[in-house]
Amino acid sequence: MSDIHYEIAGKTDPGKVRERNEDSIGLLPDLGLLVVADGMGGHNSGEVASGLAIETILGFAKRMLGGGKKIVPESGDKNLPVDSQQLVYFVENANTVIFEKSRAFAKDHGMGTTVVAALTGPKSISVAHVGDSRLYLLRNGILERLTEDHSLVMDQVKHGLITEEQAEKSHLQNILTRALGTEEKVEVEVHEHPVLPGDIFMLCSDGLTKMVTDAEMAEVMSSPGTPQSWTDQFIEMANAAGGVDNVTVAIARAGVRKPGGLKGFVRHLLGS
Secondary structure, three states: OOOEEEEEEEEOOOOOOOOOOOOOEEEEEHOEEEEEEEEEEOOHHHHHHHHHHHHHHHHHHHHOOOOOOOOOOOOOOOOOHHHHHHHHHHHHHHHHHHHHHHHHHHHHHHOOOOEEEEEOOOEEEEEEEEEEOOOEEEOOOOEEOOOOOOOOOHHHHOOOOOHHHHHOOOOOOOOOOOOOOOOOOOEEEEEEEEEOOOOEEEOOOHHHHHHOOOHHHHHHOOOOHHHHHEEEEEEEEHOOOOOOOOOOEEEEEEEEEEOOOHHHHHHHHHHO
């Protein structure tokens, strides 16, 4: 089977209520990397934390993935696929950078951020996350959430104390059990998922999920369009519904790379 290639797009928007945008986004389409972060903290510290997360993760990715090389972290869990080891390494380093800065500057004390990062490959995608920014998969018109929020209400759901519907309406839904930069060490959740042609992966901050339902998300991404047009539409929908939070969306659509050269031309003519 031909290798999978990806169309990638993304955007962040302050929304209709917040003065500042504490979300940050990072895209490296040539390296197949998408990252979304949603910062928290007083003053402008949330903005600082999410910005540092993106800057650090993209910086390490360029050094370790660029130029045809693929450097494997020595400290990584060798039971994980290489892409997953790399993602965890990038995110752990971002945690260290944010934590050290929060210790060095009183105004940034206690700042932190969520992060969800996806590294696309020819047959699979690695996903790492901390906090409640999410990654969804749309496959054959069916939407599935591939990340589990690190939040108080999700812990309550797991223990059967409340339902997912109650969690979505809970006033406690913003309380995270895990965030980037708030502790010296962080546990990064990472998984690898197989990819099929036509799969659509969406990373987003909770500014989208608070305003737009899963059914609406599935409807948009099942309609004709591109990752860029869907991204724009989601931000318009979140703002039309009130835009109470910053909203960030990044989308990767998987397709089959067409074989090139004379052989590919002949196969195209023959319809094979």
